[in-house]
Amino acid sequence: MWIEPEIEFVNERAVFQIPDVRDVYVDLYSKNFSTSPRDFSERNANPSVMVAVYRTINGTIVGFSRFFFHMNNTVQPEEYSLEYTIKGICFSGTVVQSSYRGRGIGTRLISRVISFATEFTGAKYAIVCIDASNTIPLHMFQKYGFHPCKTICNKVTKDPSNYYILSKLIAE
């Protein structure tokens, strides 16, 4: 029998108030996003960022998906290019413990974030920015229905064209 694991949502400040979550969070983001200009510490915790926390049924924390609300017209899907007030979410880091990868956990996280966003915030679209060399998440998001809509300069490598913005309409 498949037992649905728990995915809970907390804002990033709250992550640092829950010791077991905080420790895995800092470890996973520091290891996997080392080229990010951001330091994943309590000092930089952003209360506007929401974090989906994935726990197995025995309580082990195995993955996270960070996201925030987004209203930047320049990167919205074509269909909404004239609407400035449309609500969207931006994924800003989905990560799974390496020993748990390839079991559908990353896909479950993005799916759950999208259902949370449409149900509780009325978000109409989702976007994610991914480096062109990061082929596994590119594959995962595209398989889930995200489409590349723009390339932007990577702030870290300064490469003007190797950072994709992908988007997906998530509600009518």
Ligand SMILES: CC(C)(COP(=O)(O)OP(=O)(O)OC[C@H]1O[C@@H](n2cnc3c(N)ncnc32)[C@H](O)[C@@H]1OP(=O)(O)O)[C@@H](O)C(=O)NCCC(=O)NCCS
């Ligand atoms: C991206 C990431 C979150 C995916 O997590 P996951 O739990 O393995 O994802 P899923 O199991 O749902 O797999 C999604 C797809 O990626 C594929 N995949 C997963 N691991 C893979 C690997 N090591 N090699 C090749 N493909 C792989 C899966 O096969 C699946 O594709 P499929 O359904 O066509 O077979 C995980 O690889 C990770 O944490 N990467 C490091 C952090 C990162 O780069 N995050 C993305 C920035 S937004």
